[in-house]
Amino acid sequence: MEKQNKIVQWFKKYGTYATAAVLVVAIAGVILVTGLSANVQKVNTSAKNPVVSVGTIPLTFSMPMANAQLLKDYSSEELFFSKTLGRWEFHDGIDLVSSDMKVFAVADGEVVDVENSSLYGTTITIKHTDGLSSVYGSLNSTVLVKEGDKVKAGTELGAADSTATNEAADGKHLHFAMIENNKKIDPANYLEFESK
Numbered sequence: 001m002e003k004q005n006k007i008v009q010w011f012k013k014y015g016t017y018a019t020a021a022v023l024v025v026a027i028a029g030v031i032l033v034t035g036l037s038a039n040v041q042k043v044n045t046s047a048k049n050p051v052v053s054v055g056t057i058p059l060t061f062s063m064p065m066a067n068a069q070l071l072k073d074y075s076s077e078e079l080f081f082s083k084t085l086g087r088w089e090f091h092d093g094i095d096l097v098s099s100d101m102k103v104f105a106v107a108d109g110e111v112v113d114v115e116n117s118s119l120y121g122t123t124i125t126i127k128h129t130d131g132l133s134s135v136y137g138s139l140n141s142t143v144l145v146k147e148g149d150k151v152k153a154g155t156e157l158g159a160a161d162s163t164a165t166n167e168a169a170d171g172k173h174l175h176f177a178m179i180e181n182n183k184k185i186d187p188a189n190y191l192e193f194e195s196k
C-alpha cells in the first residue's frame with residue numbers, strides 16, 4: 001500500500017512534467033521519421049534519373065539494365081579474385097545481371113565502337129560528351145546498333161552474355177564501364193547500383 005501511495009504522490013507532483021516530456025519525445029520522433037522518409041524518397045528519385053552536367057551538356061542517366069543486380073563492383077583499390085584467371089585483380093567496371101539480360105544506353109550519345117574484344121567479348125562504346133563514354137562488354141553477338149548510330153538514354157543495345165573471356169566463369173552478365181577523360185572511372189559516380 002505504501003508503495004502505491006508513493007507512486008500516486010509522485011504522479012501528483014511530477015505527472016504533468018512526465019506527460020509533457022512524453023509528448024515532446026513523441027513529437028520529435030514524428031518530425032524525425034517524417035524528415036528521414038522525405039530524405040529517402042529524394043535519394044530514390046534522383047538515383048533513377050540523375051541529371052548530371054558533364055562540361056556544359058546536361059545528361060540524364062538511366063540504368064544499363066532494367067532492375068539490374070550488382071554481381072561485382074568496380075574496384076581500383078581492393079582486389080577481387082578472378083575465378084576465370086585464377087588470380088587477384090582490380091575490376092575496371094561493374095558486372096550486372098537482370099532477368100531479361102537486355103542492355104540499354106545509359107545516356108544520349110553516339111555509338112563510336114562495336115568490336116569483339118579479346119578480353120571483354122562483344123563490346124559497344126558510346127560517346128556521350130568529349131570527355132565521357134560508356135562501355136558495354138560481354139554482350140552476345142546480336143548487336144542492335146552500329147558505329148555512327150545516335151542513341152538516347154534507354155535505347156536497347158543488345159543482350160548480355162558470357163563472351164568476356166576474362167570473366168567467363170562468372171556466367172552471363174554485363175561488364176559495364178565508364179571512361180572519363182581517358183580513365184576508367186567508377187560508374188557509381190553517375191549511376192546508383194543496388195547490391196545483390
Ligand SMILES: [Zn+2]
Pocket residue numbers: 072091093094095167174175176
Ligand atoms: Zn567485369
